[in-house]
Amino acid sequence: MDDTPDNHSEGRDHAVVLGAGLAGLLTARVLAERFARVTVVERDELSSDGPQFRPGVPQSSHAHVLWERGLEAMERLLPGITGELTEGGAALLDSPRDFLWLSPADWFGPLPGTRVLLASRELTEWTLRRAVLRDRRIRVRTGVAANGLMAGADGRSVAGVTLRGDGPVHAGLVVDATGRTSKTPAWLAALGLPAPAVTRYDSHLGYSSRTYRIPPDPARRWQGMYVQGRPDSPRGGVLIPVDGDRWLVTLIGNGEHAPPTRDPGFLEFARGLRSPALYDAVRDAEPLSEPVGFRGTANEWRHYERLERLPDGLLVAGDAGCRFNPVYGHGMTVAALGAEALREALAGLPADRIPAVSRELQRRTATAASVAWQIATSEDLRYPGTEGPPPDRATRILQHYMSRVMVGANTDAALSAPFFGVLSLTEPPTTLLSPGTVLRVLSKWRLPTAPHAPAYPPHHPEPGRT
Numbered sequence: 437m438d439d440t441p442d443n444h445s446e447g448r449d450h451a452v453v454l455g456a457g458l459a460g461l462l463t464a465r466v467l468a469e470r471f472a473r474v475t476v477v478e479r480d481e482l483s484s485d486g487p488q489f490r491p492g493v494p495q496s497s498h499a500h501v502l503w504e505r506g507l508e509a510m511e512r513l514l515p516g517i518t519g520e521l522t523e524g525g526a527a528l529l530d531s532p533r534d535f536l537w538l539s540p541a542d543w544f545g546p547l548p549g550t551r552v553l554l555a556s557r558e559l560t561e562w563t564l565r566r567a568v569l570r571d572r573r574i575r576v577r578t579g580v581a582a583n584g585l586m587a588g589a590d591g592r593s594v595a596g597v598t599l600r601g602d603g604p605v606h607a608g609l610v611v612d613a614t615g616r617t618s619k620t621p622a623w624l625a626a627l628g629l630p631a632p633a634v635t636r637y638d639s640h641l642g643y644s645s646r647t648y649r650i651p652p653d654p655a656r657r658w659q660g661m662y663v664q665g666r667p668d669s670p671r672g673g674v675l676i677p678v679d680g681d682r683w684l685v686t687l688i689g690n691g692e693h694a695p696p697t698r699d700p701g702f703l704e705f706a707r708g709l710r711s712p713a714l715y716d717a718v719r720d721a722e723p724l725s726e727p728v729g730f731r732g733t734a735n736e737w738r739h740y741e742r743l744e745r746l747p748d749g750l751l752v753a754g755d756a757g758c759r760f761n762p763v764y765g766h767g768m769t770v771a772a773l774g775a776e777a778l779r780e781a782l783a784g785l786p787a788d789r790i791p792a793v794s795r796e797l798q799r800r801t802a803t804a805a806s807v808a809w810q811i812a813t814s815e816d817l818r819y820p821g822t823e824g825p826p827p828d829r830a831t832r833i834l835q836h837y838m839s840r841v842m843v844g845a846n847t848d849a850a851l852s853a854p855f856f857g858v859l860s861l862t863e864p865p866t867t868l869l870s871p872g873t874v875l876r877v878l879s880k881w882r883l884p885t886a887p888h889a890p891a892y893p894p895h896h897p898e899p900g901r902t
């Protein structure tokens with residue numbers, strides 16, 4: 437990686453992206469189509485010889501599911517990336533067909549749904565980084581933290597960033613993609629500008645994850661599984677293959693049900709899920725790491741798109757603007773959709789016009805988050821301990837309806853396809869309100885939404901039974 441200091445990158449043909457996470461990388465890729473030079477500033481040192489954990493992305497110890505829609509967007513931005521990811525060890529699976537899934541109602545059958553890419557977050561990011569940095573217009577400066585915005589001479593624009601322990605970097609456009617720890621509200625305040633309004637919903641979900649080696653088993657028909665919790669039993673777990681030779685178990689629980697980060701509690705927690713399938717899969721497996729926890733999973737939208745006084749030349753992307761309860765697996769997909777929306781909004785705009793329209797760009801890219809936000813917050817509001825604005829009538833109706841959709845989607849291909857289409861952000865939510873779908877959902881209205889589900893799905897009987 438090129439990390440040569442570049443303190444002389446002046447001018448409006450230069451863009452700076454703060455943070456080399458997924459949102460930062462994909463944004464840099466898009467900006468390089470418009471700006472002569474793009475500098476990515478990253479606080480961490482970045483490995484150049486393969487995927488590695490780094491402190492700036494602590495969430496990478498936990499299961500990351502990339503929905504088909506996000507992968508397609510990445511493929512459009514970086515043609516060939518899907519092949520590079522799978523060659524690196526990522527698994528491309530059909531969900532729920534290859535991926536056992538106990539929903540709040542019952543197990544999904546082997547039905548049509550969507551594709552998911554399963555890989556360690558380190559592999560996904562490293563593969564993207566390699567592809568993005570092939571573009572010679574993009575350079576990355578590593579091991580240096582941004583610590584403020586530089587005001588432009590006109591007093592209403594941003595002209596660059598200041599760095600901790602280094603000189604400033606001038607740029608026509610600054611994009612904050614520093615993730616959930618973004619300091620832009622404080623940086624705006626330092627310029628005498630207002631911070632954005634914030635909407636926040638917190639279901640107090642805790643994570644705990646560890647990797648395993650699971651011996652190959654020719655009789656095994658699944659390639660991953662998700663045992664989902666529900667409000668009356670708020671503990672869940674996911675088991676995914678990572679990078680060809682390891683398995684990652686992520687356990688989750690709300691509030692006092694948060695999973696432990698020590699043995700033997702980790703396995704005991706897995707044993708207590710709604711189905712023993714995940715515990716049975718790992719109880720004799722070899723642990724390759726200690727459990728690692730993660731808290732701070734609230735949905736939080738910082739509404740930069742509503743700020744009247746957002747300075748020219750500033751954009752906020754990815755988790756820095758809007759982050760989600762990660763259990764619905766939307767953050768990476770929304771980062772990719774945001775970069776695509778930016779590419780569309782920039783089409784035909786010369787670089788020197790871009791700073792002046794950055795407020796409009798912020799509005800257009802923010803829409804990429806809206807469906808994922810609706811899904812995550814309305815689902816979180818089912819949990820009584822969730823903090824945030826109470827559900828309105830429309831949300832409560834939607835929750836009831838979605839419970840019925842879920843029951844139907846467990847067994848009915850005509851409902852599983854649209855259900856996964858919407859969940860993966862491939863189809864708009866209105867797909868589930870088409871007359872044919874509504875009639876089908878109504879025909880199953882009497883089915884219980886939270887029944888006692890069998891321990892194993894019919895298409896994958898308990899180990900030792902056929």
Ligand SMILES: Cc1cc2nc3c(=O)[nH]c(=O)nc-3n(C[C@H](O)[C@H](O)[C@H](O)COP(=O)(O)OP(=O)(O)OC[C@H]3O[C@@H](n4cnc5c(N)ncnc54)[C@H](O)[C@@H]3O)c2cc1C
Pocket residue numbers: 454455456457458459460477478479480491492493495498499500501502503580581582583613614615616617643730753754755756762763764765766767768769771
């Ligand atoms: C526990 C957990 C599980 C998740 N699971 C999923 C999942 O299954 N599917 C999914 O799609 N999404 C998931 N996500 C969300 C996903 O990780 C993010 O949405 C996605 O990575 C986009 O992040 P980002 O690029 O905006 O920020 P990040 O990936 O957090 O990157 C921010 C970057 O900015 C750098 N940085 C920070 N401050 C500075 C500074 N001052 N100067 C320079 N650099 C700085 C950091 O070092 C880092 O490299 C999960 C998140 C969590 C927390």
